[in-house]
Amino acid sequence: MELSSEVNMMGTELGxxxxxxxxxxxxxxxxxxxxxxxxxxxxxxxALEEGIIDGAIVSGPGDEPWRPRPFxxxxxxxxxxxxxxxxxxxxxxSFIKEATRSYGLDRIGIVGTPCQMQAVRxxxxxxxxxxxxxxxxxxxxxxxxxxxxxxxxxxxxVEDHAAMKLESVKKMEIGKGKFxxxxxxxxxxxxxxxxxxxxxxxxxxxxxxxxxxxxxxxxGSVGSPDGWSTVFVRTKKGDDIWTKAIxxxxxxxxxxxxxxxxxxxxxxxxxxKITKNQKTVEERAKFGVNKALRNPYLSPK
Amino acid sequence: MADxxxxxxVHMSGCTGCLVSLADNYGGLLTILDxxxxxxxxxxxxxxxxxxxxxxxxxxxxxxxxxxxxVDEIKETREKAAVVxxxxxxxxxxxxxxFSRGGQPNQPQHESFLPVGDLIKVDVYIPGCAPTPQLIRxxxxxxxxxxxxxxxxxxxxxxxxxxxxQLAERGTEACxxxxxxxxxxxxxxxxxxSCAAACPVRAITxxxxxxxxxxxMCIKCGAxxxxxxxxxFNFDVITGFEGILETIDGALK
Ligand SMILES: Cc1cc2nc3c(=O)[nH]c(=O)nc-3n(C[C@H](O)[C@H](O)[C@H](O)COP(=O)(O)OP(=O)(O)OC[C@H]3O[C@@H](n4cnc5c(N)ncnc54)[C@H](O)[C@@H]3O)c2cc1C
Ligand code: SF4
Ligand code: SF4
Ligand code: SF4
Numbered sequence: 001m002e003l004s005s006e007v008n009m010m011g012t013e014l015g016x017x018x019x020x021x022x023x024x025x026x027x028x029x030x031x032x033x034x035x036x037x038x039x040x041x042x043x044x045x046x047a048l049e050e051g052i053i054d055g056a057i058v059s060g061p062g063d064e065p066w067r068p069r070p071f072x073x074x075x076x077x078x079x080x081x082x083x084x085x086x087x088x089x090x091x092x093x094s095f096i097k098e099a100t101r102s103y104g105l106d107r108i109g110i111v112g113t114p115c116q117m118q119a120v121r122x123x124x125x126x127x128x129x130x131x132x133x134x135x136x137x138x139x140x141x142x143x144x145x146x147x148x149x150x151x152x153x154x155x156x157x158v159e160d161h162a163a164m165k166l167e168s169v170k171k172m173e174i175g176k177g178k179f180x181x182x183x184x185x186x187x188x189x190x191x192x193x194x195x196x197x198x199x200x201x202x203x204x205x206x207x208x209x210x211x212x213x214x215x216x217x218x219x220g221s222v223g224s225p226d227g228w229s230t231v232f233v234r235t236k237k238g239d240d241i242w243t244k245a246i247x248x249x250x251x252x253x254x255x256x257x258x259x260x261x262x263x264x265x266x267x268x269x270x271x272x273k274i275t276k277n278q279k280t281v282e283e284r285a286k287f288g289v290n291k292a293l294r295n296p297y298l299s300p301k
Numbered sequence: 302m303a304d305x306x307x308x309x310x311v312h313m314s315g316c317t318g319c320l321v322s323l324a325d326n327y328g329g330l331l332t333i334l335d336x337x338x339x340x341x342x343x344x345x346x347x348x349x350x351x352x353x354x355x356x357x358x359x360x361x362x363x364x365x366x367x368x369x370x371x372v373d374e375i376k377e378t379r380e381k382a383a384v385v386x387x388x389x390x391x392x393x394x395x396x397x398x399x400f401s402r403g404g405q406p407n408q409p410q411h412e413s414f415l416p417v418g419d420l421i422k423v424d425v426y427i428p429g430c431a432p433t434p435q436l437i438r439x440x441x442x443x444x445x446x447x448x449x450x451x452x453x454x455x456x457x458x459x460x461x462x463x464x465x466x467q468l469a470e471r472g473t474e475a476c477x478x479x480x481x482x483x484x485x486x487x488x489x490x491x492x493x494x495s496c497a498a499a500c501p502v503r504a505i506t507x508x509x510x511x512x513x514x515x516x517x518m519c520i521k522c523g524a525x526x527x528x529x530x531x532x533x534f535n536f537d538v539i540t541g542f543e544g545i546l547e548t549i550d551g552a553l554k
Binding site for chain 2: 133293296
């Protein structure tokens with residue numbers, strides 16, 4: 001029995017990766033409503049058409065404006081409905097078993113935040129309640145994530161702080177140190193992150209991953225010019241699919257060394273996030289008087 | 302491979318679903334029995350009457366304390382086995398047998414069922430109802446590496462098994478409520494949805510991203526908490542997922 005040498009390696013702040021590029025989809029239709037370079041939708045669309053995946057767990061519009069709802073997309077048409085970022089919790093992993101049952105997928109695609117990629121990998125190594133799922137994960141795409149919000153926080157930020165109606169918002173974005181809200185009629189409101197911080201989901205404050213280190217392919221806007229995405233290709237599966245997608249002409253790419261602000265900014269933000277949250281984890285150990293809050297990285301006790 | 306480990310399946314009060322899950326590894330099970338493990342005890346699979354000495358005992362089911370044979374057998378299991386693994390919700394947490402009030406034919410007086418850990422020390426937990434073939438498989442491969450592997454393999458196996466040993470130390474009670482007490486109340490939930498996916502009875506839904514447990518439906522199997530990335534998340538193991546999954550795959554080819 002051979003043991004891979006990768007087993008004992010702790011990830012650095014950017015995780016293990018085989019390749020990092022700046023990229024964007026060559027499909028104008030995808031780009032129309034994509035959050036950044038349309039990497040997620042394009043890669044799933046390619047994998048779906050090539051039969052590499054039978055469907056993908058994505059997050060689309062839910063019952064209220066800007067409230068996400070995870071669903072299983074089995075066609076490009078359905079995938080198109082999931083384009084764009086909804087900055088509040090979408091429990092994508094909740095569909096991972098159901099996708100293999102009522103949807104009958106043998107090769108699952110799934111997109112998610114870094115914590116959701118952690119959930120997928122834990123699910124493969126320790127599948128307590130995920131019978132027959134571990135061997136069916138065909139493509140896990142991670143999206144960078146600094147923090148997430150409860151729906152009610154987003155509602156308050158948009159309606160109380162930005163003074164806009166949720167249903168008249170076209171796009172939201174966190175970038176360049178601000179929370180941006182774009183209205184349907186062209187108005188733009190920016191909130192300093194100082195305002196948004198207190199609305200964050202508490203569980204994010206112990207999160208030690210910024211760029212989805214455990215995904216097959218991970219992507220985000222940071223590091224690349226507007227409309228482009230930074231892409232890390234991490235695993236053998238990811239590498240295989242990415243290489244084929246490039247050969248099929250799905251993406252335009254630029255070397256990450258040639259774009260501004262480049263990898264340096266990604267590293268900086270990743271380090272900032274991890275350092276800050278590591279400190280929170282440590283402070284939790286002495287939160288009360290000789291009483292600690294739980295540390296999931298040490299034990300389930 | 303001559304150097305196999307001795308494994309037994311000890312059947313307490315369970316529905317045999319755990320054993321079926323083990324068998325559902327199909328070819329993988331045959332490879333395990335062929336190369337890594339001798340099945341030295343098992344009611345349905347091996348014709349042996351008394352619990353022999355063994356390296357690993359896979360215990361299925363809870364223990365009926367009104368049934369003297371069961372109580373004697375579980376104690377004997379502890380004496381004879383180097384490692385005791387509680388396989389499945391009933392052995393770990395009581396699971397549906399928690400709801401027993403006795404009165405069933407043909408032993409109506411059999412009314413009290415305890416998780417194995419209430420009577421003997423248990424080393425490793427495999428929660429879930431039914432426990433998954435893949436987790437049973439992973440634990441079997443890791444148990445083999447721990448006992449017979451080289452130094453690196455032993456190191457990996459130890460790290461892999463640690464959280465499952467910690468779950469055993471954590472206690473014999475489980476409920477969907479654990480998600481409230483030990484995840485949300487602790488400020489740790491990030492809304493991934495793993496708990497809902499893991500629940501065998503669909504007792505968990507997500508309301509605005511957070512789990513909501515229908516406590517009447519919960520059968521107390523422990524799958525949701527074990528699956529939650531915020532119950533335990535051991536970076537030193539899970540970061541190496543690609544290599545480990547290849548190792549396990551390779552071991553069973
Ligand atoms: C909460 C959150 C925080 C983020 N923070 C950062 C950041 O700090 N820096 C950075 O560079 N990028 C961040 N991103 C990622 C970024 O906003 C884009 O999602 C990413 O670049 C993908 O864009 P795309 O054009 O390739 O994807 P598209 O083709 O537009 O597809 C977007 C995909 O994201 C999925 N999605 C949308 N909302 C959610 C959600 N709430 N949860 C899970 N999946 C969802 C959809 O299912 C869809 O498949 C964040 C994303 C989220 C959801
Ligand atoms: S900050 Fe971390 S825990 Fe919060 S949503 Fe993003 S990846 Fe998940
Ligand atoms: S699995 Fe854990 S972190 Fe994920 S939604 Fe459930 S309780 Fe929250
Ligand atoms: S909520 Fe579901 S998964 Fe959790 S213990 Fe109850 S039955 Fe098991």
